[in-house]
Amino acid sequence: MSKTKHVITVIVLSLLGITMLIALNKIPNQFEYANSISQHIVNNAVKETGSLNFVTAILYDYRAYDSLGESTIIFGAVSGIVLLLSRKTLPVSSHGLSFIVKRTFGMLTPFIFLFSIYIITHGHLSPGGGFQGGVILGAISIIFSIVYGSEFDYKRYTPTTKTLLETGGALLFIGLGFLGIFFGGNFLMNLRFLNMGEGSLISAGSIPFINTVIGFKIGAGLAIIFYSMIQKTFKEGVDL
Amino acid sequence: MVILKYLLLLFLLMTAFLAINFKEVLVSIIFLSIFSIILTTLYLIHNAPDVALAEAVIGAGLNTAIFMSVISQVRDGKNSIFREDD
């Protein structure tokens, strides 16, 4: 039974593969590029948004509404995970790893935080942006939980703080969007204030602010996900 | 650069195959992490540094942590925790 099912699956999948290869070879290698929207963005993005990184210009200016939808999806995932995994017992506590690892990460963690802030705030000048830097911010909470034990994480970076950062980030993002309407444009219009010239940190209007807001929101959301996932793992030794 | 790309593609296929067919789930997760790192290098070769950064941070870092936290609390009947129940 299982053997024949296995063989049939492999045969069907190889037929599917041959079909896909034939279909994919019909796709042209080079697309029509002149007069496309990509051409418009490459030619005008620096003038229109002030951002030197075109991917950031698309994500946080031209298609910022899509980024709002994306962070809504992450908000939904966080809500679902916390709803499913909510437990009445206070979380946690392991004693963490050895002394050497604790001291090493004690020295490394500030630099990881600095790196994440760099990635978030320089999103319009270099590769990076709110999403990537936010995940590194969330990784700091994961390091706290693994290296120092999750009790340390619970005390240093309480669930209330995480919730505040996440909902506050989402609300500030929507608030920046409504500011665009308030100043007479579209939702999430680039406000073009505080411009110190191309290539400087404070330029590109509201893109660095949206980056910062999204970064803290994503970081707090992923920290909440990991925090609610490890709750049951270390049950013994709870005295908070 | 072309030889490097072909080598990386070979390793990509190998790590994907091992991630699916290895007996222990823990080792599968480590191979998935290596898969993400190789994918990061390929994105960088194809001049997409933003995507490469996102894949490195999310695929190799966060996904591994989440998978690890799951297999540490999933109990699998009679068998050992990390064994696949074929």
Added chain:
Amino acid sequence: MINNFVFVALFLLGFYAILVKKNLIKMVIGLNIMEGAIFYWFITLTDRGGLIPIVKSSQVVNNLNDPIPQALILTGIVIGASTSAFLLTLIIELNKFTNSTNPDQLGGMLED
């Protein structure tokens, strides 16, 4: 050509894992590999052999890579991570009732 082949091979490997494997975590790993295959294919398809789409100043540079697919794939990677986290949460919850990660044993749960 080689990119198409790698894409199809990785996609079918992931699909095979979802169809055949008897472990829910292995299925999520297969889903992740399918995602990676699609992202890789999309990036290589739209790579025109140009430069990285980041410029130094406002003067127009020709021969840049297309930034729109890169933004799309960036969105996709983040969404894929949150989706797989949610799937793994569902696996934890199912594991509390069935005490197993075998998808064949989930059917008996409803009859009890």
